[in-house]
Amino acid sequence: MSERSFDDAFAPSLGTLGDEDALRDFLQSTCDIHGVSIAIDQAVAQAIASDSWQPFVAATPAAHLWLEQSICSLSRPIVYDGVTVGILRVGHLVATPQGLPERVIDHVQLVLNVLLYHGHRCAVSAALQEASMREHVREVTMQNEELRTAYEHVRKLDRLKIDFLGTVSHELRTPLTSILGYGEMLTQGVAGPLGAEQLEFVNTIREKGEQLLQLINSMLDTAKLESGTLDVHRSPLLLPPLLEGVAGTFVPHARRRDIRLELDVGSDVLEIFADAMRLRQVFMNLVDNALKFSPKGSTVRLEARLIVSYLGDHAGGLASEALSSTVAYDAVEVRIRDRGCGIPPEEHSRIFDPFYQVDSSQTRRHQGAGLGLAICKRLVEAHDGRILVEANLPQGTCFVVTLPIAAPDRERRVRLRGSLRP
Numbered sequence: 346m347s348e349r350s351f352d353d354a355f356a357p358s359l360g361t362l363g364d365e366d367a368l369r370d371f372l373q374s375t376c377d378i379h380g381v382s383i384a385i386d387q388a389v390a391q392a393i394a395s396d397s398w399q400p401f402v403a404a405t406p407a408a409h410l411w412l413e414q415s416i417c418s419l420s421r422p423i424v425y426d427g428v429t430v431g432i433l434r435v436g437h438l439v440a441t442p443q444g445l446p447e448r449v450i451d452h453v454q455l456v457l458n459v460l461l462y463h464g465h466r467c468a469v470s471a472a473l474q475e476a477s478m479r480e481h482v483r484e485v486t487m488q489n490e491e492l493r494t495a496y497e498h499v500r501k502l503d504r505l506k507i508d509f510l511g512t513v514s515h516e517l518r519t520p521l522t523s524i525l526g527y528g529e530m531l532t533q534g535v536a537g538p539l540g541a542e543q544l545e546f547v548n549t550i551r552e553k554g555e556q557l558l559q560l561i562n563s564m565l566d567t568a569k570l571e572s573g574t575l576d577v578h579r580s581p582l583l584l585p586p587l588l589e590g591v592a593g594t595f596v597p598h599a600r601r602r603d604i605r606l607e608l609d610v611g612s613d614v615l616e617i618f619a620d621a622m623r624l625r626q627v628f629m630n631l632v633d634n635a636l637k638f639s640p641k642g643s644t645v646r647l648e649a650r651l652i653v654s655y656l657g658d659h660a661g662g663l664a665s666e667a668l669s670s671t672v673a674y675d676a677v678e679v680r681i682r683d684r685g686c687g688i689p690p691e692e693h694s695r696i697f698d699p700f701y702q703v704d705s706s707q708t709r710r711h712q713g714a715g716l717g718l719a720i721c722k723r724l725v726e727a728h729d730g731r732i733l734v735e736a737n738l739p740q741g742t743c744f745v746v747t748l749p750i751a752a753p754d755r756e757r758r759v760r761l762r763g764s765l766r767p
């Protein structure tokens with residue numbers, strides 16, 4: 346869009362007459378009726394000075410009475426809104442009745458005035474619209490620029506925050522590892538035998554130290570995940586032994602809390618393409634949460650099964666809203682169910698935000714920084730999988746992790762089948 350000044354846009358001119366063809370038709374019919382020729386020139390100064398016409402619109406009667414050949418001619422300036430915008434010339438023969446050329450000029454002038462008025466009005470309103478659009482574009486461009494600057498600023502702060510989180514976590518971990526190491530040596534009696542009370546104190550120090558270490562590790566993982574520096578090394582991995590290992594780790598803890606821990610990995614051999622350590626971290630976290638929020642005497646269940654040609658909308662609708670794939674693929678679905686307090690539906694998406702915790706008495710009773718699920722989600726997504734939470738009716742929570750099956754060889758799955766059952 347080329348810029349035009351307001352003065353240019355608002356100046357009346359024959360250029361704003363609009364429909365030239367209609368004007369030509371009008372002039373032509375006037376010529377034919379009155380036997381005169383008519384021309385309009387907008388090069389006002391030229392036309393007056395040199396009498397050389399470059400008609401903007403010209404018309405002659407059907408009788409071929411060309412303007413140039415007209416024996417007499419009558420010119421009159423076309424004045425609109427006090428401005429001379431062109432010259433109107435009528436050519437006629439000597440035999441033309443007296444007064445007719447003047448009347449034709451008057452008539453054409455009248456029509457031109459109406460056309461000029463409408464044309465000018467349209468031009469002015471178009472110019473105003475154009476000006477307001479330009480202003481709007483200018484404002485939007487400015488706002489965009491401000492937003493871009495603010496976004497850059499926030500990104501910079503975010504990077505600083507992540508760097509800070511990473512550095513602090515790292516610096517805390519080193520002395521803490523040392524504290525835990527010395528605690529362990531004390532409990533082993535390396536520095537001499539401990540009395541029962543001393544042992545209890547040292548064990549408490551170790552237990553709290555482990556919790557702190559877990560928190561620091563989570564912070565470090567979060568920092569790495571946010572900055573994209575967390576490495577995930579994927580290789581073919583059989584899921585059942587991994588899940589058995591996770592369940593096994595928690596058996597003593599579950600027993601202490603009088604909770605039954607069940608494992609059901611179905612009859613298919615479930616091979617995926619994953620980072621064993623990172624995936625273990627995901628399931629450890631989910632089972633730990635399930636136990637944390639389960640009442641005494643209840644059951645926590647870990648299930649895994651193969652879903653052939655998963656489309657995100659298979660029978661039962663499990664996990665359907667999380668997977669929006671239109672390409673079917675084989676997947677493993679792992680479900681961690683508990684009979685605890687459950688998570689209200691309105692919190693289902695937010696619990697995966699870093700540092701987010703459901704504000705309930707249950708949550709307040711348990712320690713945690715609200716980082717576990719955020720890390721789980723990012724780790725599962727790094728494996729091209731999805732995680733979501735659903736109600737485990739009539740009571741409790743069910744986390745669903747869906748991971749694509751390792752692409753190749755069903756044969757190997759078949760060969761190993763049976764040996765992997767719990």
Ligand code: ADP
Binds near residue numbers: 635742
């Ligand atoms: P935290 O380390 O605080 O447990 P998470 O990210 O693992 O953090 O969990 C976030 C929040 O989600 C928890 O504080 C709790 O409110 C809720 N939550 C997670 N798992 C469960 C569960 N199995 N049952 C009920 N609430 C849960």
